[in-house]
Amino acid sequence: MIQAILVFNNHGKPRLVRFYQHFPEEIQQQIVRETFHLVLKRDDNICNFLEGGSLIGGSDYKLIYRHYATLYFVFCVDSSESELGILDLIQVFVETLDKCFENVCELDLIFHMDKVHYILQEVVMGGMVLETNMNEIVAQIEAQNRLEKSEVRQVL
């Protein structure tokens, strides 16, 4: 099970924070900060797996992360997930973002935080992998966007 998905930049500013288990707000912020510090210490040529910090569940949990330009994508998972599989999943998520935003960059995530959540919801749901076929995901997102646009036209 995936416990949390965090995206933050090289300075620790959160860009996407999604927990699949409940934590009180202060703890959530603490976890983001702690994860950032753990991940920041890592060089770029070492493995992408980290034992989780103390806050986020202890020895059964791992942090699996990838570093893309200015952003860290961190998935906190328990031992039931395949580590290499999660690495691929992060890649799928990022490539999907790329398709939906057309050459996605950090600014896209900043200004469209809600849209990023909606895309994520099509990939991971309730802490479990939902869909990994990028075409399906993108098609679904586009359909939903069209739906929203049509409602806006109605109002106007």
Place this chain on the structure above:
Amino acid sequence: MVAPSLKLQDLIEEIRGAKTQAQEREVIQKECAHIRASFREGDPLHRHRQLAKLLYVHMLGYPAHFGQMECLKLIASPRFTDKRVGYLGAMLLLDERQDAHLLITNSIKNDLSQGIQPVQGLALCTLSTMGSAEMCQDLATEVEKLLLQPSPYVRKKAILTAVHIIRKVPELSNIFLPSCAQLLHERHHGVLLGTITLITELCERSPAALRHFRKVVPQLVQKLRTLVTTGYSTEHSISGVSDPFLQVQILRLLRILGRNHEESSEAMNDLLAQVATNTDTSRNAGSAVLFETVLTIMDIPSAAGLRVLAINILGRFLLHSDKNIRYVALMSLLRLVQSDHNAVQRHRPTVVDCLQETDASLSRRALELSLALVNSSNVRAMTRELQAFLESCPPDLRADCASGILLAAERFAPTKRWHMDTILHVLTTAGTYVRDDAVANLTQLIAGAQELHAYSVRRLYSALAEDISQQPLVQVAAWCIGEYGDLLLEGNCEDIEPLQVEEEEVLALLERVLQSHMSLPATRGYALTALMKLSTRLRGDNNRIRQVVSIYGSCLDVELQQRAVEYNALFRKYDHMRAAILEKMPLVERGGPQVDEEAKESKAAAKLSEAAPVPAEPQASKLLDLLDLLDGPSEDAQHPPPLDPSPGGALVQLLDLPYAPPPPAPIPSLKVFEREGVQLNLSFIRPPGTPALLLITVTVTNSSGGDVTHFICQAAVPKSFQLQLQAPTGDTVPAQGGLPITQLFRILNPNKTPLRLKLRLTYNHFGQPVQEIFEVNNLPVETWQ
């Protein structure tokens, strides 16, 4: 009419424009005030925008609880735009702990049954993220209906929601089980993925479900085979592997179904062999599938040849250039080291090489695995490697490495001397990182091996002479020198080069330890006691030692001061006993209760300086008479053994000595006996920290004209109590108000039953023997409540 509110993007622009944290806070607080006002007004048109902004600032860490009710309103709105934000808000802001979360149950129900597909999707997503047990109960049937709907989009979401429901309310598993068989026939990968996840969850929770689903093993095998042999399919392939996520899930389910089940594993064997040999591992996706295959092969009763193949695959991965793969290989081997120890042993050299990894995650895994691979045949070689690692490893691994080596040494030491050498090496290399019990373990080891005494003391002396900064080493060395100082000075030992040590050097070294600012108070205690012991071991006169001891009599550290004062007392008043008290420790048995030898000796000194020791005679036979008079004579009223000077004998009693006077509790004392001027008083104390404990002090006074001699007091209590009698201060009470005898009773009353106490007194008075037996009446209630 409120001014048109900011769009989300504009707010974000403003926040990013803030130069300082304080400015950002200001911007956000201003905006939140607007948002609050807008919520109060209940503007339906812009509500979704306001909530979106609120969710953004929530991510940055600002409070957003006032938006919770707005989520409900948005979810209830008919517009998709509103629902989208509303459900997102519910997932981010609401949770089981707030009552508000139940209010969306109805909206979810409506959306599930009547909404368009995207809306159904939203509702399912929300339910699977934050659905509480109550919500799951209410909505389970709705979700079940959606499992077999035509649209795969909704179905795959419903399936995963079902997994969540089962996690929250396991009893609902039965609702979802029937649909699984049909769902397995699906072609849509998303639906399949969810179905496999659902079946896995069901099997993990219920043995009955596990048996039920064993039937589908052939079907799963077929599906996996299709995926593996399909080759390049644009739809689902990741780096040329067909839907590796689905493959991994199927493999995991096969593992669960095949575990401990011959028939199922036989059905999978061929396929597993095929996957293991044909998967392309040049990219991550293939490796992921291969790892899962290996784990499955190892977990089911598979053919021996297949298992060997699997472990060899892992061995190959240990040498892979990709660090992630090496990491997963180490982890997998760690999982297998218990069950397939010999197979993993074959890769020991590679594992040991991995200790040299610069990557901390990898070297940690390699360390764990190396420690797990130590056995009696490779212990010497492995310990050498691990010791080399200990010298160069990063600080956060030191503690684990040190304790790992010590543990391995304890389990597999070929000889005691090797064991001692190993521990010594660890203490000198990583002394500050060892656990606290390492010192006790080492002293126990040395104390228990007589043949090691000379060797140990010499090695420890040399190590100490070089470096007095590593505290555990210093403590053990000090203890050893104190105990076996005579052996040190003898100069001969077959196992090491002869070492000529002068008495003065030894004393000087211990004094250095005492004075060093690096020494912890506990270490100083060890050193002082060691000096004291040397006073009986060395042949020279003890002036130097006496000097040091008396200096420390005014040390600021209370513990040291107390010891020094007591040792001083030993020199001055009890010199005749000093040799006996400071005798060598008897050989300690391994595995016995950890006894602090230092505490024993200082308590011995404490006892002596408090009161003149008097042996009490055990009178076990007469005890039975007394006990017969009370219900349940089976418990014993202990009599303290005679107080002889040997440390072993005095041990039992001394450890029971209450070290500090118990704090006074206001229980009235009781006069229980009076005869011809001889009086017996009981005073009671209930120490606050131990509710079951009662301390009774018996005081015997004599106001008559004749001495009381040979006074003995015995006691008996009911069965549920435990009674201990301490040695009395004497057996004589001189006439005319001479010094009274006091004796301490310790009574444990775990069941808090009413206390009954019977006493038997025997003494000589006016030349006549006196015996009195009586039960103590009027015991205050506070003594046992």
